[in-house]
Amino acid sequence: MLKGNFFRGLGYLGQGFRLIQQPGLRLFVIIPLVINILLFGLLFYFLGEMFTVLIDGAMNMLPDWAWLQSLDWLFWLLYGVVIVLMLAYGFVIVANLIGSPFYGYLAELTEKHLTGQEVNTDESWGQIIRDIPRSLWREVQKIVYYLPRALALFVIGLVPVVNIVAAVLWFLFNSWMMALQYVDYPADNHRVSFPDLRRSLAGARLSALGFGLPVALAAMVPVLNLIVVPAAVCGAAAFWVRENQSD
Template sequence: MFNGNFFHGLGYLGEGFRLIRQPGLRLFVIIPLLINILLFAGMAYFLAMMFSSLVDMAMGWLPDWAWLQSLDWLFWLLYGAVILLMLAYGFVIVANLIGAPFYGYLAELTEKHLTGQEPSVDGGWAQIVRDIPRALWREVQKILYYLPRALGLFIIGLIPVVNLVAAVLWFIFNSWMMALQYVDYPADNNRVSFPELKRQLAQQRLSALGFGLPVALAAMVPLLNLFVVPAAVCGATAYWVRESRLPVKK
């Protein structure tokens, strides 16, 4: 159940940040980055408006015991952590739904770079347009996998005291989803189905969580989260290439 190397997985995001600086990959980093800036600003504003109402509602459920009411700062902290985690992956879901065709092509160019091929962008825009239906369907599959599990964790997170466990579960779940989300791009390019990808990642679960952990953390940091998406695509492609035992350019 917990095979793989957690610490080995940790290094792939850093490699992704190095890869996005490669000349042949930069164009397909800049365009999604501009989309992410507008998207994150809108989502942050919306969740900020909801945050205070959510905490007030939860405090209203508590018995009128002085010692419980005095813990309102703790519930603010815990609900803040849950909302931050929701924003992190919620942002990733919407950003990837919009930018999926770009990220699929970025993963393809990255794989060519890592395997010693020339990452040519000739005909890239036409390929991006052709891949839109398939890329969107893959994103829909990931959303359908995510939503029922996220809903269950969200309900747990609304229960005072029990939300201590929910925050930890959210973090582990987000780390798994980040790995699943981004390794899906090179997997899709290699015609590996989404169910098969889940099976392969589960066989190396610790490596997958090691990759997803820093992505989940970076996704919660303002400004850094705007750059983490393309870096995670490149890092996930390196993960795919190496864990699939493909030849890698030194």
Template structure:
């Protein structure tokens, strides 16, 4: 039986958007936000340049008919769709790789703001630098978890009739992955293993899916997704604090 509260889960992202505006948390939002903005601009520029070359190559192969030469707008429309899909998942993965040390500290400060208690005696920018190797390793762990399951869903999408449910499975899986992605930050601060985190979220699956669904949807909206990432970190920290833990958490 699924446990948790889907609608309560939906509210955590909204709470996260409120938290990133708090004076004590803004600094740890601004730095990764600037890094993500630079990443956003670089990726869009690179894809636009590459796609422009691709369009020019394709158009050169086509007969010199005016109506064919006029359909390059269609290719740019397809480019826009590709950008949308890329930023839904690829951008979020890369942004998390770049900002993971900052997001761990943002989660720590958010927990302190919400509970009034210190998560760790260590802190500050020196600690952020020290945490870079562990944070990057944790992100790689999540990518390794994601890839084989995503490939399985791709295969399911190729099977006639069965592929009718592929879209629903994709949405559910990506909502689950977004919960894992962001609740992992407070879990890591408490030295909770990734396996133990999955058990904890599985025990509150409805709440986890409720939290992850709006994150996954807003991740597809360019520019908005720049702000979704830190808001999701703060919302996930509220999730960690308020959702009951019915499992026995093992620590790394």
């Protein structure tokens, strides 16, 4: 039986957008935002150059069956959604690799703002620098978890008819990954291992999917995806505080 509260999960991203407006959190929003603007420019260029190529390549893999040719618009749409989801999460991966030390500290400050309690007594820039190797390793763990599952879904998506189901699975998987991606920041601040985090979120899967769904949607929207990352970090801190109090 799935546990958690899907609708409660939906509210955490909105809470994150409100939190990033707090004066004490703004600096650690502005720095990643500048990084995201630069990355978005590169992604937009890559998307413009590669989208048609990727779509044509996927369409060419379809069998030459007459009834399939009449549905080429549907497959074009499905492949388009999958490719955009892949690129959106690719943007998130790269943005988080670069900004992970700032995001960990942003999650810490957000939790302190919400609870009034210290998470880590060392609040220096030196601590942020010392945390870089650990933060990068956590990002690598998430990539290693993501890639084989993404590859399996991509292969399934190449199978005619089955790819309709694969598109839905892709969206659910991306929502799950967004929850894992961002709740990992407050979890890491509490020294919760990545495998333990996965088990914890699995115990509140509906809440996790509710949180990850709007993040996945926002990551696909130009301009909005520039600010959704720090908002999602703050929302994840709120998720951590609230869901750890709810059974």
